[in-house]
Amino acid sequence: MDRRSFLKNSAIGGTAAAASTALAAPAYAQGKQTLTMVTSWGRGLAGVFDAAQRVADSVNAMSDGSLTIEIKAAGELVGAFEVFDAVTAGQADMYHAADYYFVNQHPGYAFFTGVPFGATAQETSIWYNHGGGRELHDELGQIFGLKSFIAGNTGAQAGGWYRKEITGPEDFQGLKFRMPGLGGAALGKMGASIQNLPGSEVYQALASGAIDGTEWIGPWADEKAGFQEITQFYYTAGFHEPGVALSVATNRDVFExxxxxxxxxxxxxxxETHQWNLSQFVSNNGAAVQRLQAGGVKVLEFPDTVWDAFADASRQVFDENMSDDLFKSIYDSYQASIKSVSGWTEISEAPFVSQRARVFG
Known part of the structure; x- marks a missing residue:
């Protein structure tokens, strides 16, 4: 389906069609251009805002000043979850965000952040660069008038912070939990009440009791957010986002x-930011989890019965979206890449890491 046909037959058609005639061109001054980047991140939010800043700084440096990106943090121009609409409508030139915030626009966007039982960070890069992921990201972006690239990665995200231990799937019944994307939809299948909150609002919601638990990113970013001040139960392995990519999307007319x-x-x-940001998160997580444990945080793993329930719920969520042809194409491509990669890594890298730990400690 091309962009024109999609917009004509979708709820966003009127807004996007009107915006196409009102799109503001990038600012020009003596041959120089400035693009406004809106983000889903509060200014200074550990790791994720760093990724947006890295993109902007790199563009500014490589263009030798001919192209400048001006960053607007969440709330400075539009809200954290309004960046997609702002860029498609021409209110801003580009955004930096996690694309799974926009599954209501199209569920296929989830794959360009992270999906339940999905790709690790390395597998995400392989699929994106060599398995057709980049082309599918572009196909999806064409529907909405965007030109997108992955631009950050948090690595494996933690299972989250809870007010009490999780002993079985029944503990999710009625649990008010913050989790975006298809992972949140899966927890909803298990009876949780899912809250989709911007990162800058999560601490207050947890502290006030508006939510019973939350996932955010991982030990370093979670420690910076201060969740250990509220609850001491931390599940470090999550089912929902094993290798989370962030994205830059530029209004396609502006980009062209x-x-x-x-x-x-x-x-x-x-x-480049995708790889730099992954290294940033992973390099900080080990020391951070040690500090959290030293401060009294109880580091836990979900029992197998919970993992089984996660898997069943995730399959339901995937199945519900398979009637969308583009979603199915993305899913099939993504899964084929994972299986192709795992055929080698499971007999090479995995045994090596196990033996390295055995012989060198």
């Missing part, structure tokens, strides 16, 4: 009006 060199600069800055 840039010079080929500046288009390439945005692409390179985004993909």
């Amino acid at each position: 009006n840039l010079s080929p060199a500046n288009q390439k600069i945005i692409e390179i800055a985004s993909l």
Whole structure:
């Protein structure tokens, strides 16, 4: 389905069609251009805002000042979850966010962040760069007038913070829990009341009792957010987001009006940030989890019965979306890439890591 047909037959058609005539061009001054980037992150939010800043700094440096990105944190121009609409409507030039915030626009966006029992960070990069993921991201973006690239990765995300231990699937009944994306939809199947909150609002919601638990990212970012001040039960392995990508999306008309060199600069800055940000998160998580434990946090793993319930609920969520042809195409491509990669890593890398731990400790 092309963009024109989709917009004509969708709820966003009127807004997008009106915006197409009102799109503000990037600011120009003596051959220089400035793009406004809106983000889903509070200013200074550990890791995720860093990724947005990294993209902007890299673009500014590589273009030698001919292209400048001006960042707006969540709430400075639009709200955290309004960035998608702001860019498609031409209110801003580009966004930095987690694309699974926008599954209501299309459920296929979940795969460009993270899905239950999905790809690790390395598997995500392989699928995106060599398994057709980038092309599918672009196909999805064309529907909404966006040009997108992955631009950050948190690595494996933690299972989250809870007010009490989880002993079985029944503990999710009525639990008010913050989790976006298809993982949140799966917890909803298990009876949880799912809250989709921006990162900057999660601490207050947990502290006030508005939610009973939350996932955010991992030990380093979670410690920075201060969740250990509220609850001491921390599940470090989660089913929902094993290798979470972040994305930059530029309004497609704006992107196509840039010079080929500046288009390439945005692409390179985004993909470089993906690897840089992954290293940032992983390098900080080990020390952070040790500090959390030393401070009294109880680090836990979900029992097998809960993992089984997670899997059953996740299958239901995937099945419910398979009637959408593009979702199914993305799902099939994604799963085929994971299976292709795991055929080697399970007999090479996995045994090596086990033996390294055995012989070197």
